[in-house]
Amino acid sequence: MKRLAAxxxxxxAAALAPWxxxxxxxxxxxxxxxxxxxxxxxxxxxxxxxxxxxxxRRAIVLFYEDRPHVYDNDAFKGELRRYLTDNHLDERVxxxxxxxxxxxxxxxxxxxxxxxxxAVERWGVDIMxxxxxxxxxxxxxxxxxxxxxxxxxxxGHLTYRYTGAMTDASRRDFYRSLRGALx
Numbered sequence: 594m595k596r597l598a599a600x601x602x603x604x605x606a607a608a609l610a611p612w613x614x615x616x617x618x619x620x621x622x623x624x625x626x627x628x629x630x631x632x633x634x635x636x637x638x639x640x641x642x643x644x645x646x647x648x649x650r651r652a653i654v655l656f657y658e659d660r661p662h663v664y665d666n667d668a669f670k671g672e673l674r675r676y677l678t679d680n681h682l683d684e685r686v687x688x689x690x691x692x693x694x695x696x697x698x699x700x701x702x703x704x705x706x707x708x709x710x711x712a713v714e715r716w717g718v719d720i721m722x723x724x725x726x727x728x729x730x731x732x733x734x735x736x737x738x739x740x741x742x743x744x745x746x747x748x749g750h751l752t753y754r755y756t757g758a759m760t761d762a763s764r765r766d767f768y769r770s771l772r773g774a775l776x
Contacts, residue, residue, distance in 0.1 A: 628732065628750045628751060628752075629732050629750075630648075630748065630749035630750060631644065631732050631733065631745060631749060631750065631751050632644055632645050632749070633721070633723075633727050633728065633733070635721050635722060635723055635724070635725070635727060636721070636722045636724070637689075637719045637720060637721045637722060638706065638709060638710065638713045638719055638720045638722070639713075639719045642689065642719060642721050644745060644749070645749065647687060647745075647747075648747065648748070648749045649747060649748070650747065651684070651685055651686055651687045651747065652685065652686045652687075652744065652745065652746055652747050652771065652774040652775055653686075653687055653688075653689065653744070653745040654673065654686060654687070654688040654689070654742070654743070654744055654771075655688075655689055655691055655728070655741075655742070655743040655744070655745065656670065656688065656689070656690045656691065656740070656741070656742060657691040657693060657723070657728050657733075657735040657740075657741040657742075657743065658690070658691070658692070658693065658739075658740045658741065659693045659737060659738050659739065659740075660692075660708075661738070662738070662739055662740040663712060663740070665739075665740035665757070665758045666740050666742065666758060666759050668759075669742070669759040669764060670688075670716060672764075673688065674688075674716070674717075676768075682775075685775055686771070686775070688716075688718050689718060689719055689720065689721055690712060690713075690716065690718055690719070690720035690721070691720065691721045691723050691728055691735075692705075692709055692720055692721070692722050692723060693723055693726075693728070693729070693735075693737060694722055694723055694724045695723060695724065695725060695726035695729065695737075696737070697724075705722070706722075709722070728741075732751060733751065733754075734754070735754070735756070736756045739756050739757060740756070740757060740758065741754065741755065741756050742754070742755045742759060742763075742767065743755075744767065744770050744771060744774055745774075746773070746774035747774065747775070752770050752773065752774050753766070753767055753770035753771075753774075755767065
């Protein structure tokens, strides 16, 4: 019984612990320095991707989405694409879509790929295929049935995370975190 109570207390404490993106941008940067280096490796529409392949080279923007939410941040995706191009940041920042496929069941992979392909063509970015729910687990902790935006700095720390349609305030926080991630 004591073990169960201790486990419950630990879970409650972990659930109440602040996540960097819930804090203000300055705190998010401070927290990133102490957060673990993140890694994910999975198939993608263009082969296979490992986040560590970008470490030391480029910051990574992750768009983790379920099918019903792929359009929630369309305006932000276009804005980010223009921002990166206009500021000549293509060599310093890379964006990847991540399809949440952990719950698709026994759907043939070829069918899933044919459904994801239009998004690759529309946005011109590779889309990672998360068949195992890697991005739902810590340290990423992205929500299901939602649109998520994450930012991994060049050292490999998750410095920004947001769930839902990006608001004006969340966009400002994102760009502030992006500038920090490029330092």
